[in-house]
Structures are given as structure tokens and as C-alpha cells.
Amino acid sequence: MTYSIYYFGKITEHTNCNYERLNCELSTVKGMKEALLKKYPTLRNETFKIAVNKNFIDEEILIANDSEIAVLPPFAGG
Amino acid sequence: MTYSIYYFGKITEHTNCNYERLNCELSTVKGMKEALLKKYPTLRNETFKIAVNKNFIDEEILIANDSEIAVLPPFAGG
Amino acid sequence: MSEELTRNDLKRYNRHVILDEVGLAGQEKIKAAKVLVIGAGGLGSPALQYLAAAGVGTIGIVDFDYVDLSNLQRQILFTPADIGKNKAVVASERLKQLNDSIEIIPYAERLTTKNALGLFQQFDIIVDGTDNFSTRYLVNDAALLTGKPLVYGSIYKFQGQISVFNYKNGPSYRCLFPEPPAPGTIKNCSEIGVIGVLPGVIGTQQANEALKIILEIGEVQSGKLMLYDALTAMYSTINIQVAQQEIDRVKAMSQQDFELMDYDLFCGIKNELSEHEIDANTLRSWIDAIDIRIIDLREEWEEPALEGTNVERITMNAILHQINRFITEKKVVLVCQTGIRSNQVRILLEQEHQLNNIVELKGGMESYDKKG
Amino acid sequence: MSEELTRNDLKRYNRHVILDEVGLAGQEKIKAAKVLVIGAGGLGSPALQYLAAAGVGTIGIVDFDYVDLSNLQRQILFTPADIGKNKAVVASERLKQLNDSIEIIPYAERLTTKNALGLFQQFDIIVDGTDNFSTRYLVNDAALLTGKPLVYGSIYKFQGQISVFNYKNGPSYRCLFPEPPAPGTIKNCSEIGVIGVLPGVIGTQQANEALKIILEIGEVQSGKLMLYDALTAMYSTINIQVAQQEIDRVKAMSQQDFELMDYDLFCGIKNELSEHEIDANTLRSWIDAIDIRIIDLREEWEEPALEGTNVERITMNAILHQINRFITEKKVVLVCQTGIRSNQVRILLEQEHQLNNIVELKGGMESYDKKG
Numbered sequence: 001m002t003y004s005i006y007y008f009g010k011i012t013e014h015t016n017c018n019y020e021r022l023n024c025e026l027s028t029v030k031g032m033k034e035a036l037l038k039k040y041p042t043l044r045n046e047t048f049k050i051a052v053n054k055n056f057i058d059e060e061i062l063i064a065n066d067s068e069i070a071v072l073p074p075f076a077g078g
Numbered sequence: 079m080t081y082s083i084y085y086f087g088k089i090t091e092h093t094n095c096n097y098e099r100l101n102c103e104l105s106t107v108k109g110m111k112e113a114l115l116k117k118y119p120t121l122r123n124e125t126f127k128i129a130v131n132k133n134f135i136d137e138e139i140l141i142a143n144d145s146e147i148a149v150l151p152p153f154a155g156g
Numbered sequence: 157m158s159e160e161l162t163r164n165d166l167k168r169y170n171r172h173v174i175l176d177e178v179g180l181a182g183q184e185k186i187k188a189a190k191v192l193v194i195g196a197g198g199l200g201s202p203a204l205q206y207l208a209a210a211g212v213g214t215i216g217i218v219d220f221d222y223v224d225l226s227n228l229q230r231q232i233l234f235t236p237a238d239i240g241k242n243k244a245v246v247a248s249e250r251l252k253q254l255n256d257s258i259e260i261i262p263y264a265e266r267l268t269t270k271n272a273l274g275l276f277q278q279f280d281i282i283v284d285g286t287d288n289f290s291t292r293y294l295v296n297d298a299a300l301l302t303g304k305p306l307v308y309g310s311i312y313k314f315q316g317q318i319s320v321f322n323y324k325n326g327p328s329y330r331c332l333f334p335e336p337p338a339p340g341t342i343k344n345c346s347e348i349g350v351i352g353v354l355p356g357v358i359g360t361q362q363a364n365e366a367l368k369i370i371l372e373i374g375e376v377q378s379g380k381l382m383l384y385d386a387l388t389a390m391y392s393t394i395n396i397q398v399a400q401q402e403i404d405r406v407k408a409m410s411q412q413d414f415e416l417m418d419y420d421l422f423c424g425i426k427n428e429l430s431e432h433e434i435d436a437n438t439l440r441s442w443i444d445a446i447d448i449r450i451i452d453l454r455e456e457w458e459e460p461a462l463e464g465t466n467v468e469r470i471t472m473n474a475i476l477h478q479i480n481r482f483i484t485e486k487k488v489v490l491v492c493q494t495g496i497r498s499n500q501v502r503i504l505l506e507q508e509h510q511l512n513n514i515v516e517l518k519g520g521m522e523s524y525d526k527k528g
Numbered sequence: 529m530s531e532e533l534t535r536n537d538l539k540r541y542n543r544h545v546i547l548d549e550v551g552l553a554g555q556e557k558i559k560a561a562k563v564l565v566i567g568a569g570g571l572g573s574p575a576l577q578y579l580a581a582a583g584v585g586t587i588g589i590v591d592f593d594y595v596d597l598s599n600l601q602r603q604i605l606f607t608p609a610d611i612g613k614n615k616a617v618v619a620s621e622r623l624k625q626l627n628d629s630i631e632i633i634p635y636a637e638r639l640t641t642k643n644a645l646g647l648f649q650q651f652d653i654i655v656d657g658t659d660n661f662s663t664r665y666l667v668n669d670a671a672l673l674t675g676k677p678l679v680y681g682s683i684y685k686f687q688g689q690i691s692v693f694n695y696k697n698g699p700s701y702r703c704l705f706p707e708p709p710a711p712g713t714i715k716n717c718s719e720i721g722v723i724g725v726l727p728g729v730i731g732t733q734q735a736n737e738a739l740k741i742i743l744e745i746g747e748v749q750s751g752k753l754m755l756y757d758a759l760t761a762m763y764s765t766i767n768i769q770v771a772q773q774e775i776d777r778v779k780a781m782s783q784q785d786f787e788l789m790d791y792d793l794f795c796g797i798k799n800e801l802s803e804h805e806i807d808a809n810t811l812r813s814w815i816d817a818i819d820i821r822i823i824d825l826r827e828e829w830e831e832p833a834l835e836g837t838n839v840e841r842i843t844m845n846a847i848l849h850q851i852n853r854f855i856t857e858k859k860v861v862l863v864c865q866t867g868i869r870s871n872q873v874r875i876l877l878e879q880e881h882q883l884n885n886i887v888e889l890k891g892g893m894e895s896y897d898k899k900g
Contacts, residue, residue, distance in 0.1 A: 006764075008755060009684045013872075018757075042879060047709035051766045070766060072755075074705045075684035077722060078571045078659035084392075086383060087312045096385075120507060125337035129394045148394060150383075152333045153312035155350060156199045156287035166829050170598045174721035174865075175685060177759070180827075202574070202732070205604045206725040226542045228627070232577045235625045253607045255600070313547060314746075318761075349546035353578040353739060356732035360574070364725045364758050374686075374759030382761065386736050387549070387746030389690075389754065391763040457538050 001026050001065045009073045011048055014040045030059040032069065048073045079104050079143045087151045089126055092118045108137040110147065126151045159188040159213060164257065169211050182371045183211065187258075189370040190214040192279035194267055194295055196247040197221070198355030199309045199362060200285035201233040206363040207283075208251040212370070214259045215251065216279055219244040220266040230352035267291060269415045272298035281366050283307045285359065289336040290423040296321060296329035300406045301414060305369055305378075309362040314351050316358035318382040319396065320365050326378035330406065331399040336423040348496065354386050432502060433518040439489060440524070443467065449484060453492040453501060460521060462491060472497045479509060488514045495520040531560040531585060536629065541583050554743045555583065559630075561742040562586040564651035566639055566667055568619040569593070570727030571681045571734060572657035573605040578735040579655075580623040584742070586631045587623065588651055591616040592638040602724035639663060641787045644670035653738050655679045657731065661708040662795040668693060668701035672778045673786060677741055677750075681734040686723050688730035690754040691768065692737050698750035702778065703771040708795040720868065726758050804874060805890040811861060812896070815839065821856060825864040825873060832893060834863060844869045851881060860886045867892040 003022045012018045024035060029050050037043050049056060051070040052063050063069070081100045090096045102113055107128050115121050127134060129148040130141050141147070161169070161183055172178040172186070189212050193200050196219040207215055223231070223238040223246060231243075238246045244262035251260045265271065267286075272294060276282060282304050284295050292310075299306040305323040309316065321328045361382075368374045381394045409417070429435060434442075442448060443464035450467045453475070470481060472492070482488065482505055490498035498516035505511040517524065533541070533555055544550040544558070561584050565572050568591040579587055595603075595610045595618060603615075610618045616634035623632045637643065639658075644666060648654060654676050656667050664682075671678040677695040681688065693700045733754075740746045753766045781789070801807060806814075814820060815836035822839045825847070842853060844864070854860065854877055862870035870888035877883040889896065 009687055042875065045710060045875075047705070047707070049705065054764070054766050056766070056769065070755075070764070072753075072766070074661070074709055075682050075687075075689070076659060076661045076664050077683040077720065078567050078569050078657045078681070078727070087315055120503065123338060123503075125333070125335070127333070132392070132394050134394070134397065148383075148392070150381075150394070152289070152337055153310050153315075153317070154287060154289045154292050155311040155348065156195050156197055156285045156309070156355070163829070164597075167597050169601050171601050171721050172724065175723065177686070178721075178723070202728060206602075206728050209601055209604050210724045211601070225536075225539050229541050229543050229581055229583070230578075232581050232626065236628065237625070253609075254604065256608065314549070349543050349550075351547065351550070351736075351739070352544065352582045353732055353736045356574060356578050357729070357736060360725055360728035360732055361761070364723075364729060364761070367723070367725060368759070375761065377761050380761075387740070389733070389736070389747065389749050389752075457535065 001063070003027075003032075003063065003065075003067055003069050005069045005071060007071045009075045011043070011046060011071050011073050014043045014046065026065075027063055028060050029057060029063065032063060033059075036071065046073055079141070081105075081110075081141065081143075081145055081147050083147045083149065085149045087153045089121070089124060089149050089151050092121045092124065104143075105141055106138050107135060107141065110141060111137075114149065124151055159184055161187060162257075165211065168257075172210070177373045178371060182373070185370050185372075186211050186367070187213040189281070190216070190279040191281045191283060191366055191370075192216040192218065192275065193283040193285055194218045194291070195285035195287060196231075196233065196243040197227065197285060197287055198230045198311065198350065198352075199359040200283070201231045201247070202356045202359035203283050203285060203309075203363040203366070204233065204247055204251060205254065206360055207366060208255045208258060208260070210363070210367060211255070211258060212366075214261070214279070216261045216263060216275070217244045217247050217251075218263040218265070218267050218275065219247070220264060230350065230355050232356070267294060269294065269298075269417050269419070273302055273411060273414065276302040276304050279304065281305050281307065281369055283362055283366055284309065285362070288423075290419040292329065293336060293422060294417075294419045297406045297409070297414065297417070300328055300403060301409065301411075305376075307362045307365045307369075309355075309358045311350055311354050311358055313349060314354060314386045316354055316384040316386075318358060318361050318365070318377060318384070319380060320369070320376050320378045323369065323376055323378040325398070327396045327398045328403055328406070330402040332381060332396050334399065334402050338424070351386055357384065357386065429518060432515050434489065434515050435518055436524040439491070439517050442489065448487040448489060450489045450491060453490060453497045454521070458493050458521070460524070462521060462524070472501060475501060475504075479505075482509070482511060482514075484513075486513070490514060490516045491521060491524075492517075493520045494522050531556055533559060534629075537583065540629075544582070549745050550743060554745070557742050557744075558583050558739070559585040561653070562588070562651040563653045563655060563738055563742075564588040564590065564647065565655040565657055566590045566663070567657035567659060568603075568605065568615040569599065569657060569659060570602045570683065570722065570724075571731040572655070573603045573619070574728045574731035575655050575657060575681075575735040575738070576605065576619055576623060577626065578732055579738060580627045580630060580632070582735070582739060583627070584630060584738075586633070586651070588633045588635060588647070589616040589619050589623075590635040590637070590639050590647065591619070592636060602722065602727050604728070639666060641666065641670075641789050641791070645674055645783060645786065648674040648676050651676065653677050653679065653741055655734055655738055656681065657734070660795070662791040664701065665708060665794060666789075666791045669778045669781070669786065669789070672700055672775060673781065673783075677748075679734045679737045679741075681727075681730045683722055683726050683730055685721060686726060686758040688726055688756040688758075690730060690733050690737070690749060690756070691752060692741070692748050692750045695741065695748055695750040697770070699768045699770045700775055700778070702774040704753065704768050706771065706774050710796070723758055729756065729758065801890060804887050806861065806887050807890055808896040811863070811889050814861065820859040820861060822861045822863060823854075825862060825869045826893070830865050830893070832896070834893060834896070844873060847873060847876075851877075854881070854883060854886075856885075858885070862886060862888045863893060863896075864889075865892045866894050 242264040248262035306321040492498045614636040620634035678693040864870045
């Protein structure tokens with residue numbers, strides 16, 4: 001599978017990029033979260049939500065090839 | 079062919095909608111312009127540009143099925 | 157080019173300085189930058205506010221126009237106390253209150269082919285906040301001739317466009333629209349109506365593009381036309397290609413050629429009266445005098461009133477339901493406030509009901525009033 | 529509900545009235561509307577300007593905070609003359625200058641669980657311009673409990689988010705983020721740095737959403753989270769679903785339950801010092817006193833200076849290239865301006881270089897200064 005991953009807000013400070021293509025096995029949202037934590041260990045202290053193709057989906061749903069993934073932290077600035 | 083057509087600015091005052099799906103024969107940009115003038119005769123006094131899938135393309139290029147077409151007039155307000 | 161920051165600057169712009177993408181060097185670039193904003197209206201007001209707040213060292217403001225009550229719904233630099241004063245001057249006073257450590261230069265004059273090149277040469281970036289095609293083509297061409305990037309924004313009712321032209325050999329406004337719309341199809345744009353917050357949304361994004369050019373960060377919207385619809389909150393972006401022949405045609409002009417260009421004529425604004433139009437003096441001579449029907453399309457509250465034995469009022473909204481009231485042998489004169497409604501109604505009656513005994517008051521009652 | 533327009537209103541809001549989508553009836557709705565803006569800062573300033581300009585009949589402003597020099601880079605309602613004054617009061621004075629025909633009510637107090645429900649009940653729409661998680665959850669819950677639509681906006685460095693919550697049974701903020709971030713991972717957001725024009729872009733679009741709710745036109749951004757990046761000028765929109773159990777949990781609270789909620793505790797703000805943190809008093813006692821290394825990560829120009837025989841300066845930027853300077857048996861205290869850099873550096877050194885003799889000054893030199 002190839003996924004396009006977009007990182008937002010504070011997450012980019014851990015990934016040092018706001019976009020990357022990731023080649024990996026077919027994954028669920030939950031699996032994707034684990035893969036990201038493995039690749040970027042410091043992410044474990046962060047709160048974030050994962051959207052797939054512009055929707056927040058159940059953690060157990062498999063993510064189709066070529067999906068667009070957004071990794072969104074909350075932010076509170078004003 | 080089915081095209082998704084988005085109308086902008088003053089153009090919508092002639093079409094009375096800002097979006098429609100149009101079923102027609104395979105067309106070029108030039109042909110599309112003529113089809114629009116036929117459907118909306120008062121458009122003939124308007125200046126507008128047609129973008130296909132977010133690009134302005136040559137008037138003679140054929141527009142693929144399911145393309146997204148934007149009909150853009152200039153506007154000068156400020 | 158950069159300029160050293162004072163101790164006060166460091167505190168004031170701290171929220172910029174602590175960003176990796178800005179830093180001390182970036183804030184120094186902002187301080188050294190010179191931005192010229194054409195038009196202190198709907199787009200100019202928010203753009204100017206944020207450029208001044210950001211610490212842009214030199215800001216020029218060109219506007220010959222005067223503050224009017226109907227501006228205040230969107231031109232948030234002005235208060236009722238400013239009505240009747242020059243916009244460039246009032247804007248400059250408010251900006252000085254907001255930030256007295258930058259230089260603000262008001263030009264209370266019309267931008268013309270005579271002064272544009274000289275003015276543009278004194279600045280690094282031009283921000284277009286004008287409200288008519290004539291000045292927009294003039295601004296584009298002057299930016300091309302002086303080699304200055306142009307931050308373009310434009311609005312219509314609920315929609316807006318943003319782009320950056322003439323940036324690092326990218327497209328110009330003429331690459332998008334080589335020629336202005338056909339004369340007569342577009343009247344004075346400020347008279348069409350606009351949701352007040354729209355120029356705020358667009359003008360702030362023009363300021364953002366100007367800052368990215370100054371800071372040399374991010375992706376400047378050159379070669380892209382951003383479209384925005386406030387009703388749906390949808391954005392889309394269309395790619396614009398360079399049309400080299402359009403750019404070359406402008407660049408081929410000598411300074412003298414440019415100074416002799418008549419942009420009003422190019423945009424059809426100086427058109428003679430068409431066969432369907434009459435002017436205020438003609439209308440004045442016809443009231444109470446000849447056997448025609450003068451129809452005032454305006455709402456009851458619009459001023460000045462138009463009175464006469466041959467004047468009747470049928471509002472534009474009422475027309476679609478009373479089309480038979482127009483079927484008459486007599487010549488009909490349509491009158492509205494600015495000439496837009498009368499033009500729409502005339503075209504509708506001609507095209508859909510084959511009526512051809514109709515003329516309209518060019519410029520509407522606003523022109524009648526001024527000459528009255 | 530609607531309110532009759534005066535003759536002056538008709539002229540002032542003419543550019544709204546002549547829009548089919550607004551008209552006289554729409555402008556009357558705007559005049560009758562009551563909007564409460566929480567926070568007169570980066571987001572509140574532009575939202576308030578355009579709501580007042582549009583003619584919103586009653587505008588409430590809640591802000592307990594005082595104008596600071598570092599606010600002026602983005603909070604365009606304030607001038608240097610306002611420094612030290614309450615933001616709600618100063619904002620209200622400027623808005624009265626802009627439009628004296630509407631009612632503007634400043635609440636120069638902190639929004640708390642005690643006053644929120646009573647306040648919200650007096651308004652139709654809530655606009656969230658706050659700058660911390662604790663108040664954002666409080667605002668969301670109070671909006672749910674009083675049944676008011678909430679126009680949400682939030683910013684971080686160069687990015688922004690916009691949505692409308694609690695609108696016609698749509699999602700709430702808790703449907704998006706049920707719980708605040710882990711305590712300690714997010715410090716005071718106003719200290720991270722932000723490009724000044726960003727809140728202008730987001731705050732104007734919050735005003736636009738509020739106006740669409742008032743006018744009942746267009747598509748309100750309920751169930752959608754708009755994301756914006758000022759560097760790339762890219763927008764994207766993500767759909768948000770209702771999480772009914774999150775809404776029910778809030779709605780199950782009685783007024784008394786809500787009043788007893790401690791949102792600071794919920795957001796981890798009242799956390800005790802962690803094992804990695806020391807406070808200003810402790811640091812003060814250690815300077816010149818014990819054999820440790822106190823490392824000031826700040827740039828040379830940041831104030832107040834920290835001096836002592838055991839204090840050294842290594843800026844954050846220098847650290848990545850000089851990591852060996854940290855390999856030492858001595859205990860290390862990291863100090864920066866607000867506690868953010870010291871936190872990042874400590875985590876980096878612990879995780880990537882297995883150093884575990886490091887503590888940080890909680891709240892940075894700003895807390896040191898205040899207690900000094």
C-alpha cells in the first residue's frame with residue numbers, strides 16, 4: 001500500500017515534514033497510529049486524530065491503497 | 079459525456095445556479111462555450127474563461143468524461 | 157536588504173521572531189520592506205491593518221476617493237466621523253495610531269499613467285485593492301513595466317479571487333484576462349452589493365501573500381488563481397499559465413507609450429451613450445414635458461426622489477409579475493439608482509418580450525443627483 | 529425576530545440590502561442578532577470589527593486580559609496607547625467609534641463556570657476566540673448546555689481551523705476531540721509564536737459563519753472542520769460526525785454540576801510540578817549556590833537576563849551541533865523564556881541521548897520575572 005500522509009500543527013515538529021508518501025502493509029487506523037509512533041517515537045506524548053480521505057473512520061477499518069491521511073492535533077491558539 | 083460545471087460571479091445570474099451536471103456529446107472547450115451560449119443566450123454579452131480540471135487548456139482539446147469545468151468571469155470589485 | 161531591529165521591535169514582534177520561519181532575520185526583512193497598497197477600500201483596509209501590525213517598514217496608500225456612509229459596512233478603517241475625508245489620509249492616520257514606528261505615506265490622488273511608474277519604482281511590492289477594471293489593467297501594466305510583484309484580490313457579491321502576478325516571471329493579470337469585459341456589461345462594481353466581511357477574508361490573505369514574498373517563505377500564489385465563495389466556504393485553485401505574448405505586448409511599451417494609454421477607453425468606460433441610453437440632462441428635459449413613460453425601478457426609500465406627471469414607480473421585484481404593464485406604444489425610460497437595474501430590466505424586456513421602445517438613464521439617479 | 533431599519537441604516541448597509549441573499553429582511557435579522565465573542569485577541573479583533581461593521585445589533589465581548597505590546601503584531605483593535613488596559617473595554621470603545629448605532633457590551637471578567645451559562649443565555653450565537661484548552665472546553669460545554677451555536681476558530685503558528693459546533697444538532701468540539709491533550713504537552717499557546725495575519729484570515733471567516741447563521745443563507749460549516757495553512761495557502765475540509773455519547777455526557781450535567789467543574793484541572797493546567805520541573809523560587813535559591821549547570825537557552829536579546837557563576841548560555845539553535853556539551857555528571861537546569869524550549873530540549877536529550885540528569889524551569893523566565 002502507498003498512503004499520502006499530511007501532518008498538521010505541532011505534529012510536524014516531530015515529523016519534520018508536513019507531507020510524505022508512506023509505503024507499508026495494508027493497515028487500519030489503529031495500525032497506522034502504531035506505525036507512526038514507531039517511526040516517530042516522540043509522538044507518543046501527543047494527542048492527535050487520524051482522518052482518512054477527509055473522514056474520521058472507525059479504528060478497525062482497513063485503509064485502502066492510495067488513501068489520503070491527515071494527522072490532526074488539537075490546537076487552542078487565538 | 080457527463081461534465082460537472084461550476085459557475086462563478088456574474089455568470090450565475092444567467093444560469094440561476096452555481097453548479098450543474100451536463101450530459102452532452104464529447105466536446106472541446108470551444109464546443110462547450112457554444113453549448114453554454116445556446117443553453118443561456120444572455121451569456122453572449124459576458125466575458126468568461128473556461129477551466130477544465132483546474133487548468134486553462136487549449137480551445138481545441140477534447141474534454142474527458144467526468145471533467146470538472148469552471149466558468150469564470152473577471153470581476154473587479156474591491 | 158534588511159534593517160536592524162530596536163529593543164522595542166523585539167518585544168513588539170516577539171510572536172514573529174520566535175517562529176523558526178521568521179526569526180530575527182525575517183522581522184528585519186519585514187522592517188526593510190516597502191509595500192504600496194492601491195485603494196484603501198474594502199480590500200485595502202484589512203490588508204493595510206495587518207501589514208502595519210506586522211511591522212512593514214514603509215507603507216504607501218493611494219486613494220483619491222472620499223469616505224462615504226455606505227463604505228462603513230466593510231471598510232473597517234473608517235468611522236462615521238471620517239465621512240467626506242480622503243481615504244488615503246484617514247487610513248494613514250489610523251495606521252499611525254496602530255503603529256507609530258513605521259513610515260506611512262498617503263497619496264491622496266488618483267493613480268494615473270502619469271504617476272504610476274514613478275510611484276511603483278519607490279516600492280518593492282504592489283497590493284491591488286482597486287474596484288474597477290480600468291485601474292486594475294493600469295496597475296497590472298505598471299507592475300510589469302517596473303518589475304514589481306503584484307498581489308491581486310478581487311470581490312463580487314459573495315465571491316473572491318486571489319493571486320500573485322508578475323512574480324519571478326510568473327503570469328500577469330493579462331495572462332488570465334487579456335482584455336477587459338465588453339463595454340457596458342459591467343458597471344461600477346461597488347454598486348452591485350457585497351457581503352461586508354468578504355473583503356476582510358480576501359484582503360487579509362493578500363497581506364499574507366505580501367508577507368510571504370517579503371519573508372521568502374512558503375508557496376507564493378503565483379501561477380494560481382484562488383477562488384472563494386463565502387456562502388459555501390469553498391476554496392478552489394486554478395492554475396494560470398504565462399501568456400508570453402500578453403506580457404511582451406505590455407513590456408514593449410515605452411514610458412511615453414504608457415503615459416499616453418487611455419485605460420478608461422480600453423475598458424469602455426468613456427463610451428458614448430449607446431442608442432439605448434440617455435443622460436441626466438436629457439431626462440431632466442423630458443420630465444413633465446413629453447408624452448413618454450418614465451419608470452422608476454427603485455424602492456420607496458431610495459433617494460433622491462424623482463417626481464413628475466409622467467413618472468411612475470414599478471420596483472424591479474414587481475416587474476416579473478407585471479410584465480404586461482410595459483406593453484405600450486409609448487417610449488419607456490427606465491430609471492434606477494446607479495443604472496444597473498435599469499440595464500438588466502431593459503435587456504430582459506428586449507430579449508424575452510421583444511420590446512424595443514425602451515431607453516435607460518445611464519448612471520442612474522446618482523448621476524442625476526450630481527448634475528442637479 | 530427582526531428589528532426595523534432606520535433611514536440611516538438603509539444608507540449605511542445599502543451594499544447588503546441590494547444583495548438578493550440579504551435584502552431588507554436580512555439586514556433586519558442582522559440588526560436583531562445578539563452575538564457574544566469570547567476573547568478580544570487575535571481572532572476576536574477581526575471578528576468583532578466585521579460583526580460591528582455589518583450592523584449586528586448587540587455584541588458582547590468577554591475578556592479579562594490586558595493589552596500587551598506583543599499583542600499589537602496581530603490584535604488590530606489595539607494601539608500602543610491601550611497597553612495595560614482591559615481588552616474588552618478597549619475593544620468596545622473602538623467598536624463604538626466604528627458603529628455607534630449598535631449596542632456593545634464589554635465584560636471585563638474571566639469566563640467561568642459560574643458566569644458562562646447566564647451570559648450565553650443572553651445571546652444567540654457564541655464566537656470562540658479564546659487561546660487555551662481550558663476555556664475552549666468550558667465554552668463548548670456552556671454552548672451545549674444553553675443550546676447556542678458556537679463558531680469555532682483556532683490557530684497555531686501558520687495554521688488555522690474553523691468549524692461551527694452545536695448548530696442544529698450537529699457535532700460539538702468534544703465530538704472532534706473528546707479530551708484535551710495530555711497535561712504538559714501543550715503550554716501556553718500564545719507563547720508559541722504566530723504569524724500576525726493568520727488570526728485575521730481565520731477571525732474574518734468566523735464572522736462570516738456567524739453572519740450566515742444569522743441570515744439563514746449558504747452552507748454553515750457544521751459537521752466540517754476547515755483546515756488552513758498560510759504558508760501554502762491550502763485549505764482542506766474534513767467531515768466531523770456527531771459523537772452522541774460525548775454530547776449526552778455534557779448535557780447530563782445540571783447547572784450545579786457545571787458550576788463545580790474544574791476545567792483547568794480537566795486540562796491538566798493545575799498539575800503539580802513533575803519530577804523534571806523546578807519552579808522559579810527553587811532556581812533562585814540555586815544560582816551562585818550549588819554545583820550544578822544552569823543553561824539559558826534563550827537568544828541574547830531576551831529579557832530579563834539570568835546571571836550567576838553557574839549560569840551558561842547555549843541557544844537552542846546551537847544545541848544540535850554541540851550535544852556533547854551536555855554530557856556531564858552534573859545536574860543540568862534548562863531555562864528559556866516560557867518553558868517551551870527547555871521542555872523540547874529536555875525531551876530530546878532524554879530520548880535521543882539517554883541523558884537523565886536534566887530538569888527544566890517550569891514557565892520559563894516569564895514566571896521568574898513575575899515572582900522576582
